[in-house]
Amino acid sequence: MGSKKFAVLHCADDSDYVKKLYGGYFGIFVRMLGEEGETWDVYKVAKEEFPEDNEIGEYDGFVITGSCSDAHGNDLWISKLVALLKKLDAMKKKVLGICFGHQVLSSHHFHFIQFSVSLKYIYGQLSLFSGVNVIYLYVWQWPLT
Known part of the structure; x- marks a missing residue:
């Protein structure tokens, strides 16, 4: 290879x-x-x-x-x-x-499969075009109320 x-x-x-x-x-x-x-x-x-x-x-x-x-x-x-x-x-x-x-x-x-908000993070899972899964995480730089 x-x-x-x-x-x-x-x-x-x-x-x-x-x-x-x-x-x-x-x-x-x-x-x-x-x-x-x-x-x-x-x-x-x-x-x-x-x-x-x-x-x-x-x-x-x-x-x-x-x-x-x-x-x-x-x-x-x-x-x-x-x-x-x-x-x-x-x-x-x-x-x-x-x-x-x-x-x-x-x-x-992308097609969203799962999405949830917890404290200051958004976590989700996306299905790529070919069916491969990607996990993503956003972290905000400011506090949420």
């Missing part, structure tokens, strides 16, 4: 702070999710840089980053991202959405 290959679908500009500290958001995701021997690429989808159709099959999975854009918006790059996600769905590729990425996935692809 060859090494795994993943792509980060970068949906925002890097802040100067994140560039200085981590080399950009791509560096954060690779440090957080990557394992030895894996290959990670980045596509700046908010700047209309997408993988070619013939490249998609090379990847074992994709990560969709956060963004200041509206996940329900009709910007051209968001429409192209949704079209790409439909292709990934048809290919049964693994996809992880972070913040904005999660919102795009949930508004276009």
Whole structure:
């Protein structure tokens, strides 16, 4: 079995702070999710840089980053991202959405199975397009009343 290959679908500009500290958001995701021997690429989808159709099959999975854009918006790059996600769905590729990425996935692809609110956490379980389950947890940064 060859090494795994993943792509980060970068949906925002890097802040100067994140560039200085981590080399950009791509560096954060690779440090957080990557394992030895894996290959990670980045596509700046908010700047209309997408993988070619013939490249998609090379990847074992994709990560969709956060963004200041509206996940329900009709910007051209968001429409192209949704079209790409439909292709990934048809290919049964693994996809992880972070913040904005999660919102795009949930508004276009996920079906909620379970949802509960407890204190300051929201816990739920989502069924991915291919039937794979993902567990997610939100932690708010402010107290709930």
